[in-house]
Amino acid sequence: MHRRPLLQALALSPLAAAFTTSAQTRQQGRPAAGYGPLRPVADEATGLPLLMLPEGFSYRSFGWAGEALANGGVVPGAADGMGIVKAEGETFTLVRNHEILGVGGGFGPAASHYDAGCDGGTVTLRYDRAAGKLLEMRGSLSGTLVNCAGGTTPWGSWLTCEEIVTPAGHSGQHRGKPFKLEKPHGFVFEVPADGASNAQALTALGQFKHEAALVDTDGTVYLTEDAQPAGFYRLLPAKKGNLAAGGRLQMLRARKASDLRTGLKPGQQFDVDWVDIARPADGVGDNGNNGVLNQGRAQGGSLFTRLEGLFAGRDEIFFTSTDGGDAKAGQVWRFVPSQQRLELFIESPGASAFDYPDNLCLHPRTGLIVVCEDSKQPVQRLYGLRREGGLDGLFELARNNMQLAGGELEKLPQLKGDFRGAEWAGTCFSADGKTLFANVYRPGFTVAISGPFAG
Structure with missing residues (x-):
């Protein structure tokens, strides 16, 4: 029951002319030029150079861990997956995960608690882009554990995913204090744009180490698993738009390729089909917490490793x-x-080229893919990725530059330390493509990045 490294920013752009790569850059295996060199840029909210960005880009931070919630308590840390669930003119409603493994009492209204003692969950934020102002922060789900990523739905809600599997009644010690979980964990929960979640576990989506969820245009829900080994899943819903009604959970099977972790070449393609998971809510099974994976594996389901971000383009x-x-x-x-x-789109030849990709999103107009980094590197980056040229299409879009001596933040003067190694997460673009929202995992806050994303 501990956090693993995560990586979260991917960017694709079909505008090949907008991105150049020198022969020297390719030989050294470093990111391509992209929008130009990065330099420290002052946050419009705090005045601090928290990020490094290209010329012409700006940002504003909001929703810091430790600030007060409108419905009681304070904003937790570990800001992870996030999505835009509602847009009204210049006002955006975002739901943000908090990947917390803790048993202390949760946050937000009690009616939104799944397993009352657990500290993970989601916070809903309303942000006015025109005014550059956070309008509200409120707890919208708690009593969950290790809420890592998730995904938005076409009907305007957020699917938040637990990245841990425990049976009901699980007990032990956490930070020197005994605990006992009342309910099983390892599920997906739905959070509405307005109000709070009903804290109902969507058991048809499986009990496993969930990472991300994606609802396709036909209602199919695709799911990634952050485990070693891992599966890639889909739910064929019994009723489109109503995930509580259940459906058929299936695991991907690549024909003639039972193991997709190593030994492959970029561009390699596989025809696939799917195998049924008979007991989706049996995540513990007979072998630790691999119950769902083992059901699919027994039928030839293909193995991946540590699947993370998930995002859809057109087909x-x-x-x-x-x-x-x-x-x-x-x-x-x-x-x-x-x-x-299925196609292996790119594969990193080593950490110096591209290291530990995590969450990702797609620019709605240019096709730019933004990928979050969650690696062991001392400084974490947001990458851009264009389709042409494979790894030569990679470039640095942003870099975490946060270093605090203490006292610089008026509302949170106690914050200090070098946070440049904190991962990026929760990237999502506004529908007009003008703003990229993203999270810095630790200490936990959101930024709204603006700039010439169209090239």
């Missing part, structure tokens, strides 16, 4: 494998639903 779904590939530095996969075809 294509991208997802990342944080430590996949021969160098164990990461893979990006592309699945085409209409053809039931």
Whole structure:
């Protein structure tokens, strides 16, 4: 029951002319030029150079851990996955995960607690882009554990995913204090744009180490698993738009390829089909917490490793494998639903080229993919990725530059330390493509980045 490294920012752009790569850069295996060199940029909210960005880009931070929630308590840390669930003119409603493994009492209204003693969950934020002002923060789900990533739904809600599997009644010690969980964990929960979640576990989506969720246009829900080994899943819902009604959970099976972790080449393609998971809520099974994976594996389901971010374009779904590939530095996969075809889109030859990709999102107009980094590097980056050129299409879009001596933040003067190694997470673009929202995991806050994303 501990956090693993995560990586969260991917960016694709078909505008090849906007991105150049020198021969020297390719030989050294470093990110391509992208929008230009990065330099420290002052946060418009705090005045501090928290990020490094290209010329012409700006940002504003909001929703810091430790600030007060409108419905009681304070904002937790560990800001992870996030999505825009509602947009009204210049006002955006975002739901943000808090990946907390703790047993202390939760936050927000008691009616939104799943397992009352657990500290993970979600916070809902309303942000006015025109005014550059946070309008409200409130707890919207708690009593969960290790809420890592998730995904938005077409009907305007957020699916938050637990990245841990425990049976009901699980007990032990946490930070020197005994605990006992009343309910099982390892599920997906739905959070509405307004109000709070009903804290109902969506058991048809499986009990496993969930990472991300994606609802495709036909209602199919795709799911990644952050485990070693891992599976790639989908739910065929019994009723489109009503996940509580259940459905058929299935695991991907690549024909003639039972293990997709290593030994592959970028561009390699596989025809796929799917095998049914008979007992989706049996995540513990007979072997630790691999009950769902083992059900699929027994029928030839294909193995990945540490699947993370998940995002859809037009008839294509991208997802990342944080430590996949021969160098164990990461893979990006592309699945085409209409053809039931899987492709290894890129694979990192080593950490110096591309290291531990995590969450990702897609620019709504240019096709730019933004990938979050969650690696062991001393400074974490947001990457841009264009389709042409494979790894030569990678470039640095942003860099975490947060270093505090203490006392610089008026509302949170106690914060101090070097946070440059904190991962990026929760990237999502506004529908007009003008603003990229993203989270810095530790100490936990959100930024709204603006700039010439269209190239």
